[in-house]
Each structure stands twice: as structure tokens, then as C-alpha cells.
Amino acid sequence: MVKSKDVLLEIEDLQIQGYSDEQWIDIIKGVDLTLHRGEVLGLIGESGAGKSTIGAAAMGYARDGTRISGGSIEFDGMELTTATEEEKRSLRGNRIAYVAQSAAASFNPAHKIIDQHTEAPLHYRLKKRLEAQEDAMELYEKLRLPNPEEIGFRYPHQVSGGQLQRAMTAMAMSCRPDLIIFDEPTTALDVTTQIEVLAAIRDIVDEYNTAAIYITHDLAVVAQMADTIKVLLKGEEVEEASTKEMLDNPQEDYTKSLWAVRSFKRPQKERPKNDVPLISVRNVDASYTGGEKVLDDVSFDVYEGMTVAVVGESGSGKSTTARVITGLLPPSKGEVLFKGEPFPPDYRNRSKDQLRQCQMIYQMADTALNPKVQISEIIGRPAAFYQGLRGSELKSRVDELLDLIELEPSKYYNRYPPELSGGQKQRIGIARALAADPTFIICDEVTSALDQLVAEGILRLLDRLQKELNLAYMFITHDLATVRSIADEVVVMQHGQVVEQGPKEEMFKPPHHPYTDLLLSSVPEMDPDWLTTLLEERGVDNVGEAASSDIDPDAGKVQGTKI
Amino acid sequence: MSLFVIAYYTLLLIASCLAAYFNQRSAFLLVFGLTLISFIVGIVGGPGALAVIAIVAGILALAAMVSYAFREFMIAIASHDMAKELRTAPLTAAFGMFIIFTYAVAGIFAPWIAPHGEAEVIASAFAPADDNMLLGADQLGRDIFSRLMYGTRNSVGLALAATLLAFIIGALAGLLAATKGGWFDQFMGRFADVIMSIPSLIFALLMLSIFGPHIHVIIIAVAVIYAPRVFRLTRAVAGNVVVMDYIEAAKLRGEGNWYLIRREILPNSTAPLVAEFGLEFCFVFLLVAGLSFLGLGIQPPTADWGSMVRENATLISFGDITPLIPAAAIALLTVSVNFVVDWMLHRSSGLKEK
Numbered sequence: 041m042v043k044s045k046d047v048l049l050e051i052e053d054l055q056i057q058g059y060s061d062e063q064w065i066d067i068i069k070g071v072d073l074t075l076h077r078g079e080v081l082g083l084i085g086e087s088g089a090g091k092s093t094i095g096a097a098a099m100g101y102a103r104d105g106t107r108i109s110g111g112s113i114e115f116d117g118m119e120l121t122t123a124t125e126e127e128k129r130s131l132r133g134n135r136i137a138y139v140a141q142s143a144a145a146s147f148n149p150a151h152k153i154i155d156q157h158t159e160a161p162l163h164y165r166l167k168k169r170l171e172a173q174e175d176a177m178e179l180y181e182k183l184r185l186p187n188p189e190e191i192g193f194r195y196p197h198q199v200s201g202g203q204l205q206r207a208m209t210a211m212a213m214s215c216r217p218d219l220i221i222f223d224e225p226t227t228a229l230d231v232t233t234q235i236e237v238l239a240a241i242r243d244i245v246d247e248y249n250t251a252a253i254y255i256t257h258d259l260a261v262v263a264q265m266a267d268t269i270k271v272l273l274k275g276e277e278v279e280e281a282s283t284k285e286m287l288d289n290p291q292e293d294y295t296k297s298l299w300a301v302r303s304f305k306r307p308q309k310e311r312p313k314n315d316v317p318l319i320s321v322r323n324v325d326a327s328y329t330g331g332e333k334v335l336d337d338v339s340f341d342v343y344e345g346m347t348v349a350v351v352g353e354s355g356s357g358k359s360t361t362a363r364v365i366t367g368l369l370p371p372s373k374g375e376v377l378f379k380g381e382p383f384p385p386d387y388r389n390r391s392k393d394q395l396r397q398c399q400m401i402y403q404m405a406d407t408a409l410n411p412k413v414q415i416s417e418i419i420g421r422p423a424a425f426y427q428g429l430r431g432s433e434l435k436s437r438v439d440e441l442l443d444l445i446e447l448e449p450s451k452y453y454n455r456y457p458p459e460l461s462g463g464q465k466q467r468i469g470i471a472r473a474l475a476a477d478p479t480f481i482i483c484d485e486v487t488s489a490l491d492q493l494v495a496e497g498i499l500r501l502l503d504r505l506q507k508e509l510n511l512a513y514m515f516i517t518h519d520l521a522t523v524r525s526i527a528d529e530v531v532v533m534q535h536g537q538v539v540e541q542g543p544k545e546e547m548f549k550p551p552h553h554p555y556t557d558l559l560l561s562s563v564p565e566m567d568p569d570w571l572t573t574l575l576e577e578r579g580v581d582n583v584g585e586a587a588s589s590d591i592d593p594d595a596g597k598v599q600g601t602k603i
Numbered sequence: 604m605s606l607f608v609i610a611y612y613t614l615l616l617i618a619s620c621l622a623a624y625f626n627q628r629s630a631f632l633l634v635f636g637l638t639l640i641s642f643i644v645g646i647v648g649g650p651g652a653l654a655v656i657a658i659v660a661g662i663l664a665l666a667a668m669v670s671y672a673f674r675e676f677m678i679a680i681a682s683h684d685m686a687k688e689l690r691t692a693p694l695t696a697a698f699g700m701f702i703i704f705t706y707a708v709a710g711i712f713a714p715w716i717a718p719h720g721e722a723e724v725i726a727s728a729f730a731p732a733d734d735n736m737l738l739g740a741d742q743l744g745r746d747i748f749s750r751l752m753y754g755t756r757n758s759v760g761l762a763l764a765a766t767l768l769a770f771i772i773g774a775l776a777g778l779l780a781a782t783k784g785g786w787f788d789q790f791m792g793r794f795a796d797v798i799m800s801i802p803s804l805i806f807a808l809l810m811l812s813i814f815g816p817h818i819h820v821i822i823i824a825v826a827v828i829y830a831p832r833v834f835r836l837t838r839a840v841a842g843n844v845v846v847m848d849y850i851e852a853a854k855l856r857g858e859g860n861w862y863l864i865r866r867e868i869l870p871n872s873t874a875p876l877v878a879e880f881g882l883e884f885c886f887v888f889l890l891v892a893g894l895s896f897l898g899l900g901i902q903p904p905t906a907d908w909g910s911m912v913r914e915n916a917t918l919i920s921f922g923d924i925t926p927l928i929p930a931a932a933i934a935l936l937t938v939s940v941n942f943v944v945d946w947m948l949h950r951s952s953g954l955k956e957k
Contacts, residue, residue: 368855407847408848421856
């Protein structure tokens with residue numbers, strides 16, 4: 041593709057400060073950035089690297105509690121650092137648009153999608169209402185939304201997450217801006233839905249020759265989208281190069297470490313012979329009060345010291361299975377066995393020892409740890425509750441647990457969860473589960489809210505703990521890369537049914553159940569041509585939601601054939 | 604032109620020029636605006652009107668200085684964390700805290716501060732103020748200043764006790780309802796609705812006429828009236844907390860309801876509850892004062908601000924402001940508590956100053 045070479049956005053030596061603890065601290069320490077018309081720039085880095093802050097600064101915007109303290113931002117000949125609020129406002133929505141990470145949280149739930157879509161063109165008097173609506177439908181069609189004529193007249197909650205994210209991209213397009221800033225637009229989506237959104241964004245950006253800044257922490261995604269990639273670390277640029285060069289030949293150590301993250305893999309373990317499974321889920325049906333069946337005849341076993349990964353899209357019943365095992369949701373049919381003995385279906389009827397055996401680690405460490413309780417108590421409570429430890433005994437147990445999760449006891453003992461980083465919080469969550477001295481731990485999407493480097497640290501930690509303490513894990517995830525690195529056995533779920541299960545190595549080899557195949561092929565790869573090739577192979581209408589709804593879970597059930 | 608008028612304008616002009624020179628935009632607008640208004644007021648009302656403005660401004664300035672000094676004083680004596688919180692307090696909140704502090708001192712040390720006894724008759728009825736009596740005498744010849752001091756103890760103490768009881772009942776019920784859920788929650792909710800559907804004053808009057816106007820009856824009746832409001836707030840706040848994963852984790856650990864409430868839910872819902880406490884305290888205080896005014900509250904000869912207003916009400920028709928003094932005491936406390944509550948609400952709701 042030929043790009044015109046006019047410079048659209050030029051950022052020079054940008055410095056941004058944030059206010060915390062009664063003083064200004066540098067967040068962005070002098071970043072340069074040049075973006076030409078029609079060019080897509082990928083910004084990657086861990087959270088806290090300043091990606092989103094730079095994205096916002098490209099619109100001349102500094103969030104609450106931050107200020108642009110130096111440098112210049114020039115958009116199409118206009119200096120944004122000195123422009124008045126009025127001038128900057130006339131750019132936003134009109135010539136620069138923004139697509140946020142969570143479309144569900146960014147749309148106003150009280151207005152129809154199309155009314156929110158047409159707001160900007162009407163405000164800038166670019167189009168009449170009817171023209172704007174027609175244009176919206178055209179954009180919806182280009183973004184391959186189902187029923188483009190009608191979908192805009194729904195409210196945001198009546199549309200699925202992937203569709204909403206595309207509707208938001210359409211909204212950003214409504215004034216045909218010169219620049220769109222995508223702030224992690226697919227991070228919250230399933231892999232299968234992600235493809236649709238990626239394909240739609242790429243097509244529309246190409247078609248209107250729009251320049252874009254694509255912010256993400258997922259390298260494989262950015263490889264599909266961007267022409268050039270800029271790597272950031274703690275507010276400073278590490279390196280910048282064209283996508284191909286960056287992937288093939290990264291210069292800096294930090295970039296190489298980012299690239300190497302997905303290499304963690306441990307050997308697959310075999311099931312112990314002639315042994316009773318630790319946890320056995322037998323023909324479980326479950327539904328929430330009065331609703332439809334969420335789980336339909338789910339059965340699988342977890343053996344001592346092994347990791348079973350449960351994969352599937354959101355809504356496939358993975359977390360519900362976990363709730364059945366823990367006893368939060370008693371099943372309507374079937375049972376859960378622990379070492380061959382039936383577990384009481386309701387957690388209230390389980391004995392202290394039964395409760396102790398089965399622990400849980402949560403996805404969102406923010407909501408999983410009480411913000412008003414000290415770390416020492418969060419970890420110490422299970423030990424005190426189950427083993428009755430007191431005083432110095434309890435303290436040494438907490439120290440031991442903090443050592444296990446590789447945090448220095450003296451530093452963290454008296455701190456509160458909000459003072460910790462995401463990865464540290466997740467480690468505390470793990471320590472709390474370990475404190476009960478369990479044999480079985482349910483890990484519910486434990487790494488999906490974390491940066492890749494941090495997530496890998498957590499995975500390695502979990503692996504080490506499994507070896508040392510002979511733990512069994514049930515690993516709920518939608519990320520197949522995680523499955524590849526840590527699982528021994530895989531259970532694939534769709535619409536509340538188990539469509540396929542077996543040892544990991546076999547699961548990643550064909551033949552697959554069509555749904556497994558869809559999941560596997562939807563995982564982005566580090567090859568910049570991956571998306572193009574995939575779309576050519578499958579056809580644009582055979583990816584994501586459209587494809588998964590075509591698959592009948594019962595069709596070609598290969599369950600059992602591989603075990 | 605008198606010396607006062609010349610000094611008045613000179614001072615204002617110097618202040619506005621200084622403000623302008625040091626780029627204090629809002630201060631300059633305030634002072635110079637006042638100067639311009641003073642020109643008009645001075646022409647219309649003469650030096651007398653200017654004196655009133657000067658006095659009002661002086662009182663406001665004094666109040667602001669007291670508030671500022673009081674806040675700095677508290678920051679100086681408080682612990683590190685508390686001092687950090689106190690620094691965010693606006694002057695109004697500091698003023699409120701100062702007034703509450705003053706009332707607390709007056710209430711606690713009433714017998715030592717008051718020159719005469721609570722029910723001691725020392726002069727003729729409605730005797731004017733003199734060296735012996737700061738604010739004159741009431742309809743029976745008792746010292747109003749002394750009664751005002753004792754009244755602090757009775758009125759505020761009673762309102763505080765009733766509010767505390769309402770909070771203990773309401774918050775406990777709300778936390779239990781949120782934790783247990785199900786039919787218990789439904790039952791408590793409907794029960795609260797029933798109490799709230801009865802007009803509060805009528806309910807209080809009913810209770811007091813059935814059981815007689817004793818202190819403990821007042822406390823219990825008022826607590827019952829206000830507990831449902833606390834219940835509803837607590838249930839709503841706790842309802843947001845119980846859905847958190849850490850509550851689920853604690854439940855799965857096998858913890859009992861009491862531990863859940865005490866260690867997991869309560870620490871995360873204290874901020875709105877404390878703010879609500881101040882607000883409810885004002886309502887309770889006004890209700891108790893209203894009951895006393897109607898003659899069913901605290902019984903004579905015990906001093907109480909509500910009944911003091913009623914006892915001296917006849918004086919109003921002679922243009923005497925004596926009955927307004929206890930009323931002003933009520934108003935000042937209510938406003939002060941609201942100042943403090945505003946600040947706390949602001950902090951607990953996480954709103955930022957722009």
C-alpha cells in the first residue's frame with residue numbers, strides 16, 4: 041500500500057507529570073513520535089509505561105491529576121500544547137477520534153447507539169440527522185455488523201461486546217477523522233471475537249486512509265495492525281522500527297524479553313495409573329435460579345498434582361463449573377466427587393476440612409482482596425482459621441507464605457492491597473489460597489488482567505508451587521497461549537457443554553472438533569501476515585461470533601476418543 | 604466625611620490594589636467588588652450602613668481566622684495519617700469542627716461554666732441582662748446563660764444518644780440483611796417500610812403520650828423512627844460490598860456472618876455511614892427540639908433549648924431577642940455539623956476539587 045508522506049502528528053520531547061503524594065512526578069520523560077497520514081503506529085509496553093497517557097496527549101488532553109509539562113504536540117500544523125480548550129475541542133471527535141478499551145463502559149446505556157453515533161456529525165454541522173444515520177448504517181455494513189439497518193436502533197446492552205466495540209469504531213469514523221486513537225480495543229474480548237474486530241478495524245482504517253495510534257500490550261495483535269511499532273518502558277522510548285524489522289530483529293534487551301514471553305512451556309505430565317481422581321465432576325447440570333441450563337452434562341476428572349485447563353469463550357460455562365465445584369452453585373443434576381467421596385453440593389454443608397481442600401484464585405485481584413485489611417491478616421486468616429495458629433506461630437507461617445510467593449515478608453507484612461501492583465496483588469491472592477494448605481486450587485483467569493511479563497512470572501510461580509506442594513490446578517482461561525504453557529490436560533467448553541477433552545499435546549494436533557479448531561485458529565500469531573492469511577483461508581464471514589454460532593456442540597463430538 | 608469612612612475606603616482600596624498586584628484574581632474580585640458595592644451602599648445608607656458591612660466582614664474574617672488556626676492546630680497535634688486527611692478539610696469544615704468542639708466543652712463542663720444552677724431562681728421574671736446575668740432571666744427569673752449551658756448537655760446529649768441507638772439498630776439490621784439476603788432481607792425491608800410510612804412526629808407524639816415523656820422513651824422512640832433510614836443506607840452500601848470476590852472467598856473459607864460483617868463488610872462501608880451519622884444527628888436534634896417545644900420532650904425544670912424557646916416565646920412580641928438565642932444555638936450546631944458532613948460526603952464519594 042502506498043502511503044502519502046505528509047506528517048500528520050509530530051510529538052517532540054513530550055513530558056507529562058502526574059500528581060501523587062503532594063508532588064509532581066514525571067510519567068512521560070521525553071518521547072518523540074511522528075505519524076504520517078494513513079499510517080498505523082503501534083504503541084506497546086506494560087501497564088504504567090505511559091501508552092494511554094501518550095494516546096490522550098495526542099489529542100492535547102491530559103487526564104485529571106496529570107499535566108503536560110514540556111515538549112510540543114503538533115497536529116496538522118496546529119500546536120496543541122498552547123491551543124485553547126475551545127480550539128482543542130473543535131478537533132476532538134471531528135478530526136481526532138478515540139476508541140476506548142471497554143465499549144460497554146464507554147457507551148451511555150440510556151441512549152440508542154445510533155443517536156450516540158450521530159452526535160458528533162450533528163454537533164459539527166457536517167451532516168443532517170438522516171444523512172448521518174444513513175452514513176452510520178453504511179459504516180455498520182462496512183464493519184460487518186449483522187443487520188446494519190437495524191442494529192443502531194438498539195441500546196448498548198442489547199448488543200454483544202464484540203459488536204459494541206465495532207459500533208464504537210464506526211462512531212469514531214462518523215466524522216471521517218484524520219487520526220483515530222485505539223486504546224486497547226480488543227483486550228477485553230474473547231479471541232474469537234477479537235479477530236472480527238481486528239479485521240474490521242484494519243479494513244476501515246485502510247479504506248479511508250486514516251492514521252491511527254494503536255495502543256496494546258499484546259504483541260501478536262499489534263503485529264497485525266501496525267506499520268511501525270514503538271516500544272515504551274516506564275515513560276521512555278525503548279526503540280521504534282517498522283513492524284517487520286521489529287519482529288525479526290529487535291535491538292534492545294527489553295524488547296527481546298517481551299518477544300520471548302510466550303516461550304515458557306513445561307513438559308506435559310501423564311495421569312497416574314490406577315489412581316482415584318482428586319476431583320471428579322460427574323454429569324453435572326446447573327442453572328441459575330429459574331433460568332436456562334448453563335451447564336449441560338459436564339464431566340471431567342482432575343488428578344493429583346496435575347493441571348487441567350478449561351477453555352472456551354465467555355458465557356461457555358467455565359466459571360459456572362468452578363462455582364459448582366466450590367459449592368456456591370449446587371448442581372441440579374450430577375455430583376462432584378473428592379477422592380471418590382461425594383462433596384456436599386452446597387458449601388454451607390461442607391466441613392472445615394473439605395472447604396480447606398479446595399481453594400480459589402480470582403481473576404480480578406482488586407476485588408478479590410479486601411482493600412481495608414492488611415496483607416498479614418489476609419494471608420494469616422486462613423492459617424488461623426483452619427490450623428488455629430496464633431501469635432508468633434502465625435507470624436512465621438505468614439512469613440513462610442510470603443517467601444513462597446517471592447515477596448519479601450518484612451516489606452509487605454503491614455501493607456494494604458491498594459498499595460500493591462497488579463502482579464503483587466495476584467501473588468497475595470495465591471498466598472491466601474496456599475495458606476489453607478489445599479490439595480486443589482481453581483485458578484479463574486488469573487493472568488488475563490495482567491501484563492505478559494507479569495503474567496509469565498505468575499505462571500512460573502504456579503508451576504513451581506505445583507512441583508513443591510503437589511497441587512492440582514483447574515485452570516480456567518480463554519487464552520490458549522496460557523494453556524500451551526501450563527496445562528497437562530485440556531477441556532474445551534461451548535454453550536455449557538464439554539465439546540472435547542484430552543491431553544494437551546493431542547489437543548493441539550488435528551483432527552479437532554470444529555469449535556476447538558476455531559479457538560485454536562483464532563489465537564493471534566507473531567506473523568504480521570497471520571490475519572490476512574487466516575481471513576483468506578476462512579473467508580471474512582467465517583470468523584468470530586458468526587462462525588461459533590454455526591457450530592453445533594454435538595456435531596462430531598470427539599470426546600472420549602482421545603482419552 | 605468622617606474619619607471612619609475615609610479609613611474604610613482607604614483600607615479596601617489598598618487591599619484590592621495589593622490583591623491585583625500579587626495576581627490574586629478571586630481575592631481581587633471580592634475586595635474590589637465590595638468596594639464598588641460600598642460606594643452605592645454608602646451613598647444610600649450613610650456611614651451607619653458601612654459600619655454594618657465592616658462589622659459583618661470583620662466577623663466573617665474572624666470566623667475564617669479561627670477556623671484556619673483551629674485546622675492548623677488539629678493538623679499539628681494529629682497523627683501522620685489523620686493530618687493528611689485534615690489538610691483536605693475546607694475552612695467551612697474546620698469552622699464546623701471548631702463549633703462542635705466548643706459545644707462539647709460547654710456540655711461537658713456545664714456545671715463549672717454556668718454561674719448559676721439549672722433551676723435556680725435568682726431574679727424577677729424577665730429581668731434584663733446585668734453584671735450577674737449575661738443574657739437576662741427567663742419567665743421564672745432563672746439565668747438564661749446558665750440554662751443555655753445545661754441545655755447543651757441535655758439537648759445534644761439526648762440527640763446523640765438517640766442517633767447512636769438508631770445507628771446501632773439500623774446498621775446492624777442492614778448489614779445482616781445484606782449478608783443473609785433471602786427472606787430475612789425481604790422481611791427487614793418491608794418492616795422498615797412500615798415504620799417509615801408513619802409520619803415521624805405523629806409517631807413520636809403517640810409513643811410519648813402512651814408511655815409518658817421520660818428520657819428513655821424519647822430516646823427509644825426517636826431511634827425507632829430513624830433506624831429504618833440507616834437500615835436502608837447500610838443495606839445499599841453493604842449490598843455493593845457483598846458481591847465482591849473477597850466476600851466470596853471468606854464465605855468459601857467457612858467464615859460466619861459475624862466475621863463477615865465485622866472484618867470484611869464494615870471497614871468498607873464506614874465512610875458513607877459516618878457522613879450519614881452527621882446528617883441524621885441534625886434531623887434527630889431538630890425532632891427532639893420540636894418535641895420539647897410542643898411540651899412532650901424533656902420536662903421542666905430540666906433546661907433544654909427547644910422548651911426554652913417555647914417558655915420565652917411571649918418576649919418576641921416585645922421585640923426582645925432572648926427566645927431566639929436558644930434557637931440560634933440549635934441553628935449554629937446544625938449548620939456546623941452539616942459543614943463537617945459535607946466535607947466527609949465529599950471525601951467518601953471520591954469527588955475531586957476542580
